[in-house]
Amino acid sequence: MMSKPNKELKNIIEAALLVSGQTLTIKKMQAMFPPESRPTREEVRDVLDALEKDYANRGVELKQIDRAYRFQSREKYADWVMRLIQERPPRYSRALLETLAIIAYRQPVTRGDIEAIRGVSVSSDIIRTLLEREWVRQVGTRDVPGRPALFGTARAFLEYFNLKSLEDLPPLAELRDLGVISAELDLKLDIPSDTGKPPDSETQDAKETTHAGGTEAVSLSRAQSAAGE
Secondary structure, rough: OOOOOOOHHHHHHHHHHHHOOOEEEHHHHHHHHHHHHHOOOOHHHHHHHHHHOOOOOOEEEEEEEEEEEHHHHHHOHHHHHHOOOOOOOOOOOOOHHHHHHHHHHHOEEOHHHHHHOOOOOHHHHHHHHHHHHOEEEEEEEEEOOOOOEEEEOOOOEEEEEEEEEEEEOOHHHOEEEEEHHHHHHHOOEEOOOOOOOOOHHHHHHHEEEOOOOOOOOOOOOOOOOOOOO
């Protein structure tokens, strides 16, 4: 049976989660306290369990992302909350989203693996963008001549798509195109209609951008069929 957490400890951790603006691991929560009064991991977990129950029927929820935690609005209130956000929705190219999907489902992968699956070269800008957004990270190198970098998803990827772990990704077999992926991950996309002319380079592919609010989709069957092999 879980012991009742210290009220003051609960208030401190609740305040930290509300104002931090980022996910907090248990280790980071412990670091707020001096060594002589630092709570144990079990005590922090008890507080988190209590907070999860306290917010069970409220507009915000305590969400676990990988090994970290944050408060966030509940999904059913997203339409109202989004009206407060004045920022222009981010735009992503089809090439970037295909590359991200391959990394997410086939990690760890090298740039060469991605190019073999997509059938075209991968722009350095795409890899740099994914690294800068901290959606992917280098997780090692492959033990072959040249030792190419191996890429995998990072915690920011889970945070952005509201996933507790990679196990929450939509099943690969159920996915058919970017529209399905965006719906499953709650990422609204608007992908321009196909002009009938296949892209002749990664540069042309990158010009086909996506933004929030639309309905059309571009097939990801190449990436997904290869990822499922």
